[in-house]
Amino acid sequence: MIDVVLVGAGPTGLFLACELERLGIAPLVVEALPAPPGLSKALGLGGRSLDLLDARGMLDMFTSEIPNAPNRAALFHFGGVPIDAGRLPGAPPRFVNLMQAEIERRLEAYATTRVEIRRGITVRGVTATDEAVVVECERETITARFVVGCDGARSIVRKSAAIEFVGTGATQLLRLGDVKLA
Known part of the structure; x- marks a missing residue:
């Protein structure tokens, strides 16, 4: 059985994967995107x-x-x-x-020497049993001891656990562009 499934391969999921591995825990990171996006949400x-x-x-x-x-x-x-x-x-x-894309690239390069990262895995839901956590994905089911939602604001892990978002929504609209100058 897998020790911990981390849903989301952004900076939070990748850093946590490195932390868990450092503690001797074998995490599996699953990410819906088939490849790193290359675009940044943070600076x-x-x-x-x-x-x-x-x-x-x-x-x-x-x-x-x-x-x-x-x-x-x-x-x-x-x-x-x-x-x-x-x-x-x-x-x-x-x-x-x-840029966030570069932060993710560096964390993933560090993490992939130590942890398994599976891309193109869309999580549909998470249920807990007395013995394990079952992560239902599009094409497979993953059983683990624990699951951690690192899947952002619209977290399927959080929704599956019926944990509501009690914060406030954005009060500003900000735009960010990645530009390469030749």
Whole structure:
């Protein structure tokens, strides 16, 4: 039986897969998309994410090619509000400007040396029994000891567990474009 099924191969699912493997737990990551999307929903890593990566010895894979990364202060915005990362508490860097697609690529490269990632697997529902969790997919059924929903805002795992979203919806419409200049 599989120890843990992680539904979603975004940054959260991939990082958690690395964490579980580090603890000696063999996770399986399933992702609906057949390949990484290559498009970004986010623009970088900041604060606590950098602290966690540093504590796990993974920070260098995100900062190694940034000139003077430990001393670099970055200006960025959050919801249109400018933020000077050099003034944020904690050891530098406090922000790494890296597109989500690249963050995912690096995490997946690290994770695939240690965990199994299956792409093109659409989860239809999750049910719990006394002995296991059953993950119903389009073309297969996966039985595991645990399942973790890392599948985003419209999480089928959360819905299957009848956990309602109690937060608030977006109050702004923001657009993001990935552009390559020749």
